[in-house]
Amino acid sequence: MPKPDFSMPVAELAQMLARQAEAVCRYYLPAGRREGRYWLVGDVHNTPGRSLFVRLTGGGTGKGAAGRWQDAAEGTHGDLLDLIRECRGLTEFRDVAEEARRFLGLAGGDHAAARERRRHPVGHMASSLGACAIPGSQADDGSDPAPDAAQAQRAARRLFGMAQPLSGTLAETYLHRRGITRAALTGIDTLRFHPRCYHRSTPEAQPEPWPALLAAVTDLDGAITGIQRTWLDPDGFDPLDPIRLGKAPLATPRRALGLLLGHAVRFGTTARLEGGPVNGLLVAGEGIETVLSLRCVLPAIPMAAALSAGHLAALLLPAGLRRLYIARDADAAGDRAMVSLTERAIAAGVEAITLSPRLGDFNDDLRELGVAELRANLRVQLAPEDAVRFMTSG
Template identity: 85%
Template sequence: MFGNAQPLSGTLGQTYLHRRGITAAALTGIGALRFHPRCFYRATPDARPEPWPALIAAVTNLDGTITGIQRTWLDPDGFEPLDPIQLGKAPLVTPRRALGLLLGHAARFGATTPGLEGEPVNGLLVAGEGIETVLSLRCVLSAIPMAAALSAVHLAALMLPAGLRRLYIARDADPAGDRAVAGLTQRAIAAGVEAITLSPRHGDFNDDLRELGLAELRANLRVQLAPEDAVRFVATP
C-alpha cells in the first residue's frame, strides 16, 4: 500500500499537516509519509469499503525495512474552517488505523548517520507517540532524528538503536503517556542511555504548536533540552 501511494508534496496529506501547524521545513526530506487519494475504509469487516483520501505512514525497523503502515483518513472538506474535534481527519468511527508488525518499530523522520540505517546522528533521538506530535517537535528540532511509535504502548516498547547516548521522550499529558515515558525511560537507563522527558503545556506538542504557536513551543523546548543541545539545535528567534 505504501508503494502504491504518491509523494506527499502538493497533496491533501500535506495540506492536512500544514493545517495541523506543521511547517514546510519540518516536512522537508520526509520519506516515511505518502498520500493515497482513494484508500479503502471499512467500518466493520463485513461493511462495504468506502474510498477516502489518506495519509500513509511507513513503519520501519532499525534496519529501515518497512514492517507496517498507519493510515489516517482525511476529510477533503474538513479544513475550511478546521474542525476543532476532527482536525481534518475523516468523519469515521476510527479515522486512524495501523497494520503490520508495529511493536518496537516507528515512523522515522530526519537524518541518520550515512550508511547506517537507524543510527542516531550525534547519538541523539527524539521519540514520541503520534506522527503529528513528533512532526511538531521537528518544527523546532529538525536536525535531530525522530521516531513516532504511534501509540503509548508502542512508545514504551520502542527499540533503541546502537550508538544512542541521549533519548528525548515526548510525553503526552495523560496517564497512558506517563506510563509510556516511565517504561521507555527505565529501558533506556538499563541500556546506558540518558533519558530526558519533554513535556507539553497542553495535551501534546501538536496542541502546543496549534494553540500557542511556534515561538512558544520553541521556548518551552529550549528550557527542557540538555544545555548543549539547546545551544546547538534551537535557533534563537
C-alpha cells in the same frame, strides 16, 4: 453453582468462556463496545480504541469461533484464555485457569489443564507477533502464525508503494493546517498520500474509498514493517472542529496495518556526526503530528513516532544511542509509556530526558500557543548543549 472439576481440559474451559464471550469482554475489557458480531477495544490492556476485535458468535474451535480475538496493531491473537492472561498480566497457566474458573463461578486448581497446556503451548498462549490481521481477515489457527504476519507486512508495503509523494497533496495540506511547517517536512520519505484508500467501518461492512495520509513504519534497518493510515476529509480542514482537525468523519479515522510493536515512523537525517548518529540523539513520541511539531524547531535531530503510548513504551532503541528525549503526551497513558521507556533506556545505558507539553500534546502547543512558545518551552527542557547546537532560531 457448578461443582469444581479438577480434570477439566483446556479446550473445555476455553469453550465455556466462549459461550459467554460478550460477558467476558464486558468484564475484562469494559472500555470497548459491541459492534455487530464483534467486541472492539484498543488492546488487551483495555485501552480505548478499535485495534483489537473479539468474535462474539460462531461455532467450533477454529478461527471463526466465538472468543477468538486479533489485535491489528500489535499483531497478537488468541482465545479468551489468552485474553485473560494478557489482561491480568499472568505468566503461569495455572493462574490463568484459576482466574477463568473464578469468572465462571468454578473453584479449585486445574492441574490436568496445565499439563495439557504445557504439551500444546502454541494454540493458546499466542502472544507471538505473528498473526497481524486487519479487521475482517482471519488469523492462522495453526502452530505457526508467521504467514499472516508476513502477508500483512507485504500488504502494507504494497499499499505504501502505490501511494504518491506528499508534496502538493491533501495530506500535505492537512499537516500544514495542523501547524506543521514546510521545512519540517523537507527530506521526509516515510509519509505519502493515497487518494482512494479503502476504509471498513466494521469487520463486516463494505469498504469505502477515502483520501489518506500513509505513514511507513520501519525497523532499525529501515525495512517497512507496517503502515498507519489516517483518512482525511476531502472537503478540507475545518478550524471550528477541534476534534477531527481535518481527519475524515469516520468513527476510526486512523488504523494500522502490519507489524508495529518495537518499530516507528522515522523522520530526519541518519548522517553521522562526531562518530555517532547525530551525536547519539533521538526524540521519540507517540503521534505523527506530535513528533512533526517538535521537528519544526528541532529539525536536525532524528525523531521516531511510535504511534501509540503502548508502542512508545516498547520502542526498540538503536545502537549508538546516547541520549533519548521522550516526548510524552499529557495523559495517564503517556505517563506510563514515559516511565516504561525511561526504565528501559537507563537499563541500556542511555540517558533519558522527558519533554512535556504545556497542553495535551506538542501539536496542541504548536497550534494553540504558536511556534515561539513551543520553542521556548522546549529550550528549557533540552540538555543545554543540545539547545545551543540544535534549536532553530526565531
